Amino acid sequence: MAKVSPGEFIRQVRVEASKVVWPTGKETWVTAVMVFIxxxxxxxFFFTVDSAFSAIVQFLLGLLG
Structure with missing residues (x-):
């Protein structure tokens, strides 16, 4: 791995940081809404699956008791 001077490192960091594209406010809002949905x-879904498994287990335990 090549060693670079601190000044060169800072320059490279600035070049890479300038390539970052931040999302717009609308993109952020739409993404947040989709995450909540x-x-x-x-x-x-998991509540339904858990309830079904719980009912099955309760039924099977009822057969034993």
Whole structure:
């Protein structure tokens, strides 16, 4: 690995940082809304699956008792 001077390192960091493209406010808002929607859908899905498994286990335990 080649060693560079601190000044060269700072220059390289500035060049790379200038390549960063930040999302617009609208893109951020739409992405955040999509994350909340997907989180809600996944929560509903896992709640349903967990409830079904719970009912199955309760039924099987009821057969034993």
């Amino acid at each position: 997907m989180t809600a859908l996944l929560a509903l």
